[in-house]
Amino acid sequence: MTGTDNGGWVRSWGASPQTAQGGLGSLDGYPPLDGVTLRQVVRVSGGGRRVRVRFTNEFGSAPFTIGAARVGLAVPGGGVRPGTERVLTFSGAPGVTVPAGAPILSDPVDLSLPALAKLSISLYLPGRVETCTCHDPALETGWTIPGDAVAAPALPETAEVLPVRALISAVELLPDGPARAIVVVGDSRTDGAGSTPDANRSWPELLAERLAGRGAAARYVSNQGISGNRLLNDGIGVSALARFDRDVLATPGLGHVVLSVGANDIGVSFAPRDDGPLADFLKMFPGAPMTTDDVIAGHRQLVARARDCGVPVHATTIAPYEGAEIYTPEGESARQALNAWIRTGGAFDAVLDFDAVWRDPARPSRIRDDFHCGDHLHGNDAGYQALADSIDLSLFG
Structure with a gap:
């Protein structure tokens, strides 16, 4: 049994460590x-x-x-x-x-x-x-x-x-009763990019609000999203495969893992190649392009490592991104193939279908206009609220 049914420590807040040079550059020029x-x-x-x-x-x-x-x-x-x-x-x-x-x-x-x-x-x-x-x-x-x-x-x-x-x-906190941590590993959509600052509007934080009001056995949420992160290669933050043991499996009170990663592997691998501003952005993402099969194999690795620790593993589907600079039809085909495997491959204890929540019914390769922050890639507060509201809380016991 995992978690803290015996009264141990539980992680109640987390932020995945990065190098200042391997982030978004917010410390550039800072004293x-x-x-x-x-x-x-x-x-x-x-x-x-x-x-x-x-x-x-x-x-x-x-x-x-x-x-x-x-x-x-x-x-x-x-x-x-x-x-x-x-x-x-x-x-x-x-x-x-x-x-x-x-x-x-x-x-x-x-x-x-x-x-x-x-x-x-x-x-x-x-x-x-x-x-x-x-x-x-x-x-x-x-x-x-x-x-x-x-x-x-x-x-x-x-x-x-x-x-x-x-x-x-x-x-990390010592709870008053039995409690376990849900750890979410992901990219900028997990990190909360596009949400209102100082308002705690990322979907993991909104999930925590729903769980806090449930009145059942305590479930905490640790957000281990990194903006720009990938599953297979370093770039903005070390890859999810490289940081998984530290950021996820070593979490005190670990009870559940949610994987919400792979979108940047697809997006970067199939992004348009030119000499414009996008080319400078893509330099932040070294490594050879990845295929859908590569990303599936990466997911299988994380599942195996989590299961060795005896914890359930859930996954989110990859939400749409047509309209963003990195979009291509080839990337869309890869996203659809990856989502099909996530939904039907049987690798996970449960699937959180974020694609179904965000996609525009009239154009499923795009996010609904009322759910993105203006860049067709990241959510706004309403979009992240919709993701959190779509999650079946009974998955976490």
Whole structure:
């Protein structure tokens, strides 16, 4: 049996680590993190009575030092609710040096968090971070503040917006009862691209809202989407095959896996080849073109690895993308072939038919106009809500 029926830790929020250079470039031109406090806000999916934070230097080229860190319930505008502040320690010490290539967990602290609570995480960096492990983009505003401001109850006027999730990758809770984590691995449509920032409108976050209101055994959701990610090749983030053990199978309290990946493998492989702006974009995606059979084989690999851990594996079909710059009829044929296998191949415990939810009945190769953000590729808030609403919650027990 997996999960936390014996009272263990469960991941309630996650963001897959990336290199600053292997993301969307949001840190390009941003000042180095040196002698500053980072204050970032995350929304947990399920609640609990104790909290620990996973900090990350997994793509760092050198160690960095956390001089001090705190958590507390967030209030709008970057503040912390009085009385909820908790000092984080590391093996009892107020600070820690995080080795290059490694994550580090804080010691647990007692803090009662309800489901869907917003948690403020502050960490002071007394020295320079040579290479920032991050998640790009953030989709929830964070800030840098000069000096040690971890104890500041309100956001100082000197704060500047931080454009990425920097140096944090997970929040884990000790729940009050049995709970398990649903981990979603995907690309920008999972990450929430096109949704309203600071509103928690990605479909995994909206799924978490539905699960939180269900009243049954707790199910948390960890969103491990990376914008631009592929199943088989690195590019924007390491490939799903390469990061699957770290981002998914190592999740505390893992109970279910949802695969929502492969769209970029298809889109990039069959994209138009020319010397225009699209050519520069495609340079971010190295490697030979992939076939539908390649993508199917990649899915089978992830299924086998998840089943070795004894967890059910679900998959989403690939939503339409005609109208986007990377669209070609050949890519559409490959998408249809991949979806046919996802629906009928019998590889998964269940299929979430996102293609059926988003496609325009009058032109099934396109997303409905009221469901995309204007680029014919990514959802808007209504589109992601429709995906979340289409999911049968009974799949998760």
